[in-house]
Amino acid sequence: MEIGFEIVEVGSVVNEPYEGGGKLSMHMHAVPLAETAAERGSVRPMVRFRNIRKSFGELEVLKGVDLDILPGEKVAVIGPSGSGKTTLGRLLMTLEEPTSGTIEVDGEYLWHMEKRGKLVRADEKHLHRMRSKIGMVFQHFNLFPHMTILRNVTEAPIRVLRMRRNEAERLALEMLDKVGLADKRDNYPSQLSGGEKQRVAIARALVMKPQVMIFDEVTSALDPELVGEVLAVIKEIAADGKMTMLLITHEMEFARDVADRVIFIADGRIVEQGPPSRIFTQPESERLQSFLGRFRAYRAGR
Ligand SMILES: Nc1ncnc2c1ncn2[C@@H]1O[C@H](COP(=O)(O)OP(=O)(O)O)[C@@H](O)[C@H]1O
Numbered sequence: 662m663e664i665g666f667e668i669v670e671v672g673s674v675v676n677e678p679y680e681g682g683g684k685l686s687m688h689m690h691a692v693p694l695a696e697t698a699a700e701r702g703s704v705r706p707m708v709r710f711r712n713i714r715k716s717f718g719e720l721e722v723l724k725g726v727d728l729d730i731l732p733g734e735k736v737a738v739i740g741p742s743g744s745g746k747t748t749l750g751r752l753l754m755t756l757e758e759p760t761s762g763t764i765e766v767d768g769e770y771l772w773h774m775e776k777r778g779k780l781v782r783a784d785e786k787h788l789h790r791m792r793s794k795i796g797m798v799f800q801h802f803n804l805f806p807h808m809t810i811l812r813n814v815t816e817a818p819i820r821v822l823r824m825r826r827n828e829a830e831r832l833a834l835e836m837l838d839k840v841g842l843a844d845k846r847d848n849y850p851s852q853l854s855g856g857e858k859q860r861v862a863i864a865r866a867l868v869m870k871p872q873v874m875i876f877d878e879v880t881s882a883l884d885p886e887l888v889g890e891v892l893a894v895i896k897e898i899a900a901d902g903k904m905t906m907l908l909i910t911h912e913m914e915f916a917r918d919v920a921d922r923v924i925f926i927a928d929g930r931i932v933e934q935g936p937p938s939r940i941f942t943q944p945e946s947e948r949l950q951s952f953l954g955r956f957r958a959y960r961a962g963r
């Protein structure tokens with residue numbers, strides 16, 4: 662890919678009227694020309710990873726990830742176990758802090774703030790505000806066992822968003838209805854199947870009305886016969902179109918059906934990306950070819 666230098670305006674500061682005394686700040690980035698051309702005069706990405714690196718001690722898990730996700734775009738992330746997929750999601754969910762690089766969400770820095778034209782580490786207040794834009798569903802759903810399904814879904818809006826109980830319940834029932842579980846509102850998690858629990862976990866994330874949702878291998882802990890119902894719910898949410906989604910998955914057919922774009926990560930780097938129609942039929946890199954090959958061999962042997 663051709664790489665060119667271009668001045669890219671970052672953050673909301675640059676859009677402020679100048680006479681307000683606000684300082685105009687610009688940052689130089691090396692960005693692929695094709696990408697800036699596409700962005701020029703068009704939509705701003707909802708999520709933007711810029712040269713993201715993450716180490717745990719000596720181990721560098723992400724080695725410079727650049728990724729823009731457009732509003733409403735569904736991006737599937739595939740790759741071998743240990744390649745850094747979950748870490749990427751956890752950085753976006755503010756559960757891990759990047760070692761270097763920046764992440765922007767909806768035009769604002771996630772882990773940084775701009776102060777007098779300089780980038781400084783975000784404070785807790787900033788993180789708290791930004792966090793409300795992002796939701797995540799994990800492999801292990803971790804419902805509160807001593808609370809009813811309805812309470813499980815209303816807890817966060819009441820405690821975090823300070824929503825009134827009746828309003829939270831109205832919204833929670835709407836979301837439970839979306840995942841097909843409104844009739845389980847008074848049950849406890851132990852009375853539900855794994856697939857149902859995971860659907861509750863999805864409702865619990867949806868009720869916060871995030872702009873971006875991260876699904877991290879949400880079906881990998883489920884019995885095979887329960888996988889379909891959970892994927893169907895996610896497909897339905899995706900079909901709604903509005904929500905930006907990062908779908909970390911090893912369900913290739915699901916990725917092919919739902920994603921606008923597939924990202925293949927290996928060894929902490931994006932090795933290849935493209936529309937599912939190409940990624941799954943004409944993988945270019947040797948690594949993706951062998952990854953998909955191994956995956957198909959496994960499927961065939963199952
Ligand atoms: N909190 C942590 N401390 C130390 N190592 C970690 C931590 N989280 C993840 N890792 C390591 O980072 C690597 C990537 O992990 P992960 O992002 O979970 O990969 P994936 O989701 O692609 O399987 C693995 O080697 C994992 O052991």
Ligand SMILES: [Mg+2]
Binds near residue numbers: 746748878
């Ligand atoms: Mg993972």
